[in-house]
Amino acid sequence: MSEPTTGRDRLRELLDAVLADGDGSGGTGLAAMADRAHSSPFHFSRRLSRDTGESPVALRRRVLLERAAWQIRQGSSVTDAAFEAGYRSVEGFIRAFGRAFGHPPGATTSGSPGWLPAPNGIHFHPPIHLWIESRPEERPAMDPLSLQVHHDIADTGRLIEAAAGLPEEAYRRVHSPGQTVLSWDGPEESVAAVLENLVRSKEMWCASIDGEDVPARGGDDPASLAGRHREIGPHWIATVDGIGRRGAWGDRLVDALCDPPESFVLGSVVAHVLTYAAHRRQLVRHMLRAAGVEADHGDPIEWLQDRHGGTS
Template identity: 85%
Template structure:
């Protein structure tokens, strides 16, 4: 998997330096860790201790013990786990393991936990990764559906902004003759058409959920489209959050705006909008690139990293 490049993640670099494999005794020398992080031992230790609440040596020792517990649970011998964790003797490993977990490594079973108490939520995650468990009060206040809904609105706004530098000819140029996303929506052959459908879909579904009249379709000029998006974006977010707050994902909406009226499960409506919005946003990106406009990937990982300062 290729990681998104959105700037340096200094904490990750420090953790990489702490956990890099190295032969030696129990734990890794602080000087060696600092050298890998291109820092002095003093500054390295101070920075990591400040950011994690745990000294580099203590963090490394704990995470490697967690890895050893996982390896033993997977069938590794105690001896192999001991040396993989950097211990020179099996006896020293057994003593350290027992103090940390409250039982000897030989008593580790498939049901045994492998995480130890940590002041920073940093734990070993198999097979070779870390898991950084955020305190509940610091976690982004959103579930996966909310994340997708917020990202869709933000990303659509960015695409409308990216298109604002185009000439009218380029904005309406046909890039995909006859292209349709959904047959009942008609062709979406240009940047203008796809962006208009991105906004229009939410206007229609909000009206259906609200029980209001079929909305009038506004213009697709960039200024008017940006204003329509500015209005419907928060409305759509509030609509989805209201469904979630009521636990109404399984409720049915009888949509009288359809001819004849149709019944839709609310959860499927939200999934429908998110599915085709994601497709349309990528379609716009292809068209913008064809017009020479540089755009990002539209990746929610990168968006969340930008929004929360690289901590996602």
Template identity: 75%
Template sequence: MSEPTTGRDRLRELLDAVLEEDSPRLADMAGRAFASPFHFSRRLARDTGESPVALRRRVLLERAAWQITQGASVTDAAFAAGYRSVEGFIRAFGRAFGHPPGATSAGSPTWLPAPNGIHFHPPVHLWIEQNPRRDSGMDLVALQVHHDVDDTGRLLRLAAELPEEAYRRVRAPGQVVLPWDGPEESVAAVLERLVRTKEMWLASIEGADSPEPGADDPASLLERHERSGARWIAAVADIGRRDAFGDRLVDALCDPPESFTLGGVVAHVLTFSAHRRLLVRHMLRGEGTKVDDGDPLAWLQQRHGGTS
């Protein structure tokens, strides 16, 4: 492949070839760039740090996430992204974003970690960050937030398999995690508090009224969790993008109102969420349910094919 000639944006041409709607295969991309697949792949990997296929897959997933935030169905987004089945799209989306496409809502983040800062920019453009974080895939706060949301959903699904009596059985009489939250003596009580904590803090961050308590059966809690979990991920990501962890909010839901840093809020939620998830595991084992230990290392290995 020859070097770029004057007046031509060769990288832009390569990206156009990668993202052309009718170029799903490497050979198609290379043909549109008038290069062999070998030279096309080598040049793009050198310039962007990603293979053509990986870059295309990631940007189309970002576009799919944006389309879903705009009201597109998961099915429509899946086929627009080139997936042959909705199930395959859901698996790929979940591995990439840390939550299923159905948990994506208006305000959810739509960019994925990228070594080159190249992202989908609506409606049909690309955005290239000047200083991308090359290791953003291992951002510690994002890792913990995604793991917390994923793991809570897993525990809710396991709890749904319990008989009603076992789900509400008092297994830890007098157990209190935080004094203002009251007793958390059963699987039902601990899981409800896991979900409600994020709902309450989101209301504070968003300046909304205190949410009314919702149903606490496993199906209702899972539905509440999928809504609040997606919003929580988006809220923390937005705080990080704005470098606003040191900003303060006045929580008028407290009596009297109190002031907290956003970083302190996130650390508080993560700390007591991790504690409650371990409590739920202990209770589930007491009911005879087989459950893992919730180790983020194992979670990362499952997400990234053995790399942690």
């Protein structure tokens, strides 16, 4: 007999049922959501409303509007964003978007608010589907580890996007001959090398924690790195979250990928990844500026303010 589902896991299952099939192809009504959650519409709606403070339909509409705002900031057309959010007409989407954000979708800029007010801390957050804040009512006291982990993933994605605009020569140009962050990773003299190690380090540590073989090394061009980052980012977030849920920070990992195998405390592994990821992200910023590309500070305060519409 399987173990009973915990309240937290069951809530996540219900949220997955709410947000599944968000491409406008149908199956998004209350009955379809309840069916995916193996529940009756009445019990499904009552449980979600009780646990989140929002009806399933309202929660879905809000999160998909948040995703649409992000897609538009990334360059998507208003039409594409409208249909991916499940709207049957662009006009209906524009009206709903304007009521929610206070401006039409066409006026969305990089500085526009990304999240809408929510009673539950459940928001769309790239590259993963949802960010569920554990205690949204105490946002100023939010867990700094969670903030650092999510900020690292989001910031790395933004830097890869920025690097994609560089000519190939500038992307691979040597800025600091012999520059090495960690001796076993080799020289990191270019934007390409630093970004590759930002992604590669998480691929390697996730494989070690999961007990898997050394992962194949993918391409280091911006498009390939963006794809690798979309894969490993959610995996790394889930890994850190799992360690925290189990209270396993002091557990030891025997890393068979090292030669010879070494033992590491899991908490120190996460601290290691965050420390050198932050350093590498700033190295990339210096190189981008040297190549004439504007780069922000990479400040988690500014990032969080952007996510919350100007308040942290």
